[in-house]
Amino acid sequence: MLQALRFTFIVFLISGIVYPLLITGMGQTLFSKQANGSLIPNQQGVVIGSSLIGQNFTRPEYFHPRPSANGYDAANSGGSNYGPTNQKLMNRIQADALAYQQANPTSKTIPVDAVSASASGLDPDISISNALAQVSRVATVRHLTPKDVRQLVLNHQEQPLFTERPYVNVLQLNMALDSLVEKM
Secondary structure, three states, X not given: OXXXXXXHHHHHHHHHHHHHHHHHHHHHHHOHHHHOOOEEEOOOOXXXXXXXXXXXXXXXXXXXXXXXXXXXXXXXXXXXXXXXOOHHHHHXXXXXXXXXXXXXXXOOOOOHHHOOOOOOOOOOEEEHHHHHHOHHHHHHHHOOOHHHHHHHHHHOEEOOOXXXXXXXXXXXXXXXHHHHXXXX
């Protein structure tokens, strides 16, 4: 009986105290930004978001994210769970496509991620094709040249490790856009 209690105590110390402290210490040392939520501060140092969680930008002077089935609520992560033949899903996609066309009338195509929500409803990134399709609207509203806005998009693209398609983080792109306007 005493041997079982000692073994239980040792396992408790290792798995309940030593291991969590070791992993937390390694995370804070090696990956501090990621371990603390990948938070993004503004120029005044106030945290305005995370590079891991999407935000809903709706004003025409900003790049818009992909649709979210949960309203970008991080406490309620998840998709709509509608099947591909569900009429509610088809209606939402048609409405999103129409809204995208109206907001970006110079775009010849509608990128898939402009009308399809991510599985979590919190995707912070959009495809390069989606961002480039919004360049004309953003440039016009901000009184910038499309060339400058397009270059901003291309400068902020990221290449994922295991997929071939580059993407851009909407929050970081919009922050860079605000900085570009302030400089002019």
